[in-house]
Amino acid sequence: MQKSIFDILGPIMIGPSSSHTAGAEKIGRVARAIADGSLKKAIFYLHGSFANTYKGHGTDKALVAGILDMEADDERIKESLTLAKSMGISVEFVETDLGDVHPNTVKIVIVKTDDTEVSVIGSSIGGGGIVITKINDDEIEYDGKYPLLIIKHKDIHGVISSITGVVADYGINIATLKVGRQARGELASTVIETDAIVPENAIEKISQLNGINSVRKINAIGGHHV
Amino acid sequence: MYRNASELLEATKNLDCNIWEVVLENEIKISDRTASAIRGQMLETFSVMQNSAAFAQESDIKSISGLIGGDAKKVNEYRKNNKTICGDSVNIAISRALSSSEVNASMGRIVAAPTAGSCGILPAAIITAGEQIAASDEQLVNALLTASGIGQIIAKNATLSGAEGGCQAECGSASAMAAAALVEMYGGSPDAAFHAAAIAISNILGLVCDPVAGLVEVPCANRNAMGVVNAMLCADMALAGVTSIIPFDEMIEAMYKVGRQMPVAFKETALGGIAATPTALRLKTEIFHK
Numbered sequence: 001m002q003k004s005i006f007d008i009l010g011p012i013m014i015g016p017s018s019s020h021t022a023g024a025e026k027i028g029r030v031a032r033a034i035a036d037g038s039l040k041k042a043i044f045y046l047h048g049s050f051a052n053t054y055k056g057h058g059t060d061k062a063l064v065a066g067i068l069d070m071e072a073d074d075e076r077i078k079e080s081l082t083l084a085k086s087m088g089i090s091v092e093f094v095e096t097d098l099g100d101v102h103p104n105t106v107k108i109v110i111v112k113t114d115d116t117e118v119s120v121i122g123s124s125i126g127g128g129g130i131v132i133t134k135i136n137d138d139e140i141e142y143d144g145k146y147p148l149l150i151i152k153h154k155d156i157h158g159v160i161s162s163i164t165g166v167v168a169d170y171g172i173n174i175a176t177l178k179v180g181r182q183a184r185g186e187l188a189s190t191v192i193e194t195d196a197i198v199p200e201n202a203i204e205k206i207s208q209l210n211g212i213n214s215v216r217k218i219n220a221i222g223g224h225h226v
Numbered sequence: 227m228y229r230n231a232s233e234l235l236e237a238t239k240n241l242d243c244n245i246w247e248v249v250l251e252n253e254i255k256i257s258d259r260t261a262s263a264i265r266g267q268m269l270e271t272f273s274v275m276q277n278s279a280a281f282a283q284e285s286d287i288k289s290i291s292g293l294i295g296g297d298a299k300k301v302n303e304y305r306k307n308n309k310t311i312c313g314d315s316v317n318i319a320i321s322r323a324l325s326s327s328e329v330n331a332s333m334g335r336i337v338a339a340p341t342a343g344s345c346g347i348l349p350a351a352i353i354t355a356g357e358q359i360a361a362s363d364e365q366l367v368n369a370l371l372t373a374s375g376i377g378q379i380i381a382k383n384a385t386l387s388g389a390e391g392g393c394q395a396e397c398g399s400a401s402a403m404a405a406a407a408l409v410e411m412y413g414g415s416p417d418a419a420f421h422a423a424a425i426a427i428s429n430i431l432g433l434v435c436d437p438v439a440g441l442v443e444v445p446c447a448n449r450n451a452m453g454v455v456n457a458m459l460c461a462d463m464a465l466a467g468v469t470s471i472i473p474f475d476e477m478i479e480a481m482y483k484v485g486r487q488m489p490v491a492f493k494e495t496a497l498g499g500i501a502a503t504p505t506a507l508r509l510k511t512e513i514f515h516k
Contacts, residue, residue: 002227003381005253005374006267008340008403009348012274015330016290016442018342019389053440056291056513058333073274078333126387127341 011128013072014065019104020050020057023124025077026144028066029221030132031108031120035067041111042067043092048103050124051095063106064091072128101133135216138189146175146193148218149203154211155181155188162209163190170202187213227252231379231420231474238416245406245416246368249375268367271337275326275349278336282325289331291513294443298324301451315354316455322350323454327447340377340386343435343442344400346450348373351404351457355411365411372410373403376423383475384482388435389494391485393449398430398481401453401460408461422457422464424474427481429456434492436499439510445500 013022032039044063046054054060058077065080068087076083084091098105102123109119121134132142135150142148149167153159160179167174173195181188197219207215228234228248237248253264281287283302288295298321304310305317312320323346330336330345339348352369355361361369377386380399385391405422409415414422430453438444470477491498500506 002252002256003378004257005249005264005371005378006271008374008377008381008386009268009271009337009370010339012271012335012337013342014333015336015342015345016333018338021333022338022342049440053514056439056441058290061333073335075335126389128338 007127011072013128014062014075014077017057018128019124019126020053020059021062021077022072022128023104023126023130024050024059024062024106025066025070025072026128026130026221027106027120027122027124027132028063028108029069030066030122030130030142030144030218031110031118032067032069033218033221034118034120034135034216035110035112037069038112038114039067039089039110040113040115041090041092043094043109045094045096045098045107045109047096047098047101047105047107050104050106054093060093063108067108067110102131140191142191142193142218144221146195147197147220149190149192149194149198149206150216150218151190151192151206152213153188153190154213155183155185156211159188159209159211160190163192163206163212166202166205166209167192167194167198170199172196172198172202227255228375228379230383234375234379235416235420244368244372244410245375245419246371246410249371249378253371265364265367268370269363272352272366272370274335274337275339276353278326278329278334278345279322279349279353280325281334282328283321287328287332287334289328289441289443290333291439291441291443293438293441293509293513294331294447295328297447298322298328312455315358316458319350319354319454319458320451322353323347323450324447326350327450331441331443331447339373340381340399340403341388341396343388343446344396344450344453346447347397347400347453347457348404348407350450350454351408352411354454354458355408359411361411369407369411372419373407376403376406379474380478384478385485391482392488392493393433393435394427394430394481395485396435397449397453398427398433401430401457402426404454404457405460405464408457409464412461412465414461414465418464420474421468421470422460424470424472424477425463425468426456426460427474427477428470428472429460431481432484434488434499435494436492436501437494437496438501438506439513440494440496440501441513444506
C-alpha cells in the first residue's frame with residue numbers, strides 16, 4: 001500500500017527524534033490504555049539504543065508523556081517528569097537487556113492504583129511507527145493505528161463466528177483478524193483490528209457470549225485520521 | 227497510483243498537469259478524503275513548519291544536551307548586518323533550516339519532513355521561495371504536495387531512514403523533495419522537477435549518518451543548512467535547463483544500494499564518522515554521565 005502524504009510530511013511531533021520521542025510516547029499511551037488510565041507507578045525497562053541514549057534524546061520524558069496521555073505534538077512533553085510528580089505518579093527508569101528485540105525497545109510495567117500490575121513491551125521502529133509485541137503475557141503484533149480487541153476464549157466451535165457476528169451487527173468493518181490457541185480445546189485468543197471504535201455495549205455483548213473469558217479493548221493511538 | 231517517478235511523470239503528461247495535482251488525486255483515492263480536507267491538513271502542517279523555522283531565528287534556544295542552539299540567530303543577525311557571500315535569500319534559508327533543527331533538538335514542535343533529523347530543509351526552502359514570489363497559501367500547499375510525492379516514491383523504492391540508508395536517505399531525500407517543490411513553485415515542468423530532485427540526491431549520495439553522542443544535533447543541524455542550499459541550487463540549475471544524466475528512479479536505486487552497502491557504523495549508530503572522533507567521544511561521556 002502506498003504511504004499517505006502525511007506519513008511523508010509528518011508526524012507533527014515534539015523533537016528530537018521520531019524513534020526516540022514520537023514512537024516512545026505512543027508506546028507509553030498504549031501502556032496507559034492497558035492500565036485503563038489508572039496509574040500509581042510506572043517502571044520503564046529500557047533496552048538497546050533506548051537504554052544508551054534516553055537521557056540525551058528525551059526518551060524518558062516522551063515515555064512519561066505517553067502514560068500521561070499526551071499526544072506526540074504536545075509541547076508539555078518537555079515537562080512530563082515534573083507533571084507526573086505533581087500528579088503523584090512515581091516513575092523509574094532501568095537500563096536492561098530484553099534479549100533479541102529491536103534496538104529501540106521498552107518494557108513498561110504499570111502499577112495501578114489498586115496495586116495490580118500490567119505490562120507492555122513495545123519497539124519504536126522508525127518514523128514514529130511502533131510495534132507492540134507483548135501485552136501482559138500475550139504475544140501480539142500491534143502498530144497502534146487501529147482500534148484493537150483482544151479476546152480470550154475457550155477453543156470451542158463457533159466462538160470466532162459469534163464474536164465477529166457482534167462486530168458486524170454494529171456495522172463495524174474488521175481490518176485484520178488473528179486467531180490462535182494453546183492447544184485443541186484449551187485457551188484460545190482472537191485479536192481483531194477494526195476500522196472504527198467498537199462501542200462499550202458491543203464489548204459487553206461479546207463478553208457475554210458462550211466461552212468468552214475476557215475482552216480487552218485498546219483504542220487507536222497512532223493512526224493518522226482515526 | 228504511481229510506483230515510481232516514470233509513472234508519476236507519465237500521469238502528468240497524460241493529464242497535462244503538475245506533479246502536485248497527481249499527488250493530490252492519489253491522496254484523495256487512498257485516504258477517501260476530500261481535496262479540501264487534505265489541503266486543510268497540509269496548511270496546518272505548514273503552519274507548524276513556519277513556527278519552527280522562525281522561532282530560533284529570533285529567540286535563544288538550547289538543545290537537551292546543550293551541544294547546539296543559537297546558530298540560527300547568529301546567521302540571521304549576520305545576514306542583516308553584513309554583506310554576505312551567498313546573498314540574502316540563501317542566508318535566510320540557512321537560518322530557517324537551522325531554526326527548525328534547533329527547535330527539534332530542544333524538544334520543540336516540528337514536522338518530520340520526512341524525518342525529525344531532516345526537518346529543517348523543506349520548510350526553509352518553501353518559506354524562502356514562497357516569500358520571493360509572494361506565494362498564496364494554495365501555492366504553498368501545492369509545493370508541499372509536490373514534495374510529498376517525491377518522498378512517497380523514495381519511501382517506496384528506497385528508504386527515508388538514516389538507520390537504514392545513512393544521512394543521504396534523510397537529508398538527501400528532504401533536499402530532493404524540496405528541490406522538486408521549488409521547481410514547480412517557480413513554474414518549472416514536472417520533468418525539470420525530477421531533474422532537480424535527481425541532482426539533489428546525487429550531490430549528497432554516500433553521506434553518512436554519524437551523530438555525535440547519538441543525538442540529533444551535531445552534525446544534523448548544519449547538514450540541514452547544507453540540504454536547503456543544495457535544494458535551491460539544484461532547483462535553479464533545473465530551471466535553467468540543466469538535466470540529470472541519470473534518471474530519478476535510477477538515482478534513488480543507487481542511493482538505496484549505497485545505503486545497503488554502507489557499514490552499520492555509518493547508519494545512526496554513532497560508531498563511525500565524526501561520532502567516533504576523540505572530541506565526540508569526550509562529549510558523549512560528559513552528556514551521559516553527568
